[in-house]
Amino acid sequence: MKDPDDRGFDAKSLLIEAKRAAEFAYVPYSSFPVGAAILFEDGSVVSGCNVENGS
Numbered sequence: 677m678k679d680p681d682d683r684g685f686d687a688k689s690l691l692i693e694a695k696r697a698a699e700f701a702y703v704p705y706s707s708f709p710v711g712a713a714i715l716f717e718d719g720s721v722v723s724g725c726n727v728e729n730g731s
Contacts, residue, residue, distance in 0.1 A: 685715050697723035704728060 690713045698711030705728050713723040 690715055690721065693721055693723045697725045699725075701725040702727045705730060 693713035694711040696711065697713060698709040701709035701711065703709050703726065708726075710726040711723065712725075713721055715721050
């Protein structure tokens with residue numbers, strides 16, 4: 677029987693990557709940094725953050 681908590685990937689590592697990405701957010705207006713990390717089927721991870729622009 678498969679473990680229902682086994683997601684097939686390391687969720688903690690993805691969370692760490694997302695938090696690391698949030699450190700690069702540029703949020704002078706909202707002061708609300710956001711980071712995200714995506715795990716692809718080939719095992720690669722891409723992360724990003726929000727960047728605000730007032731123009």
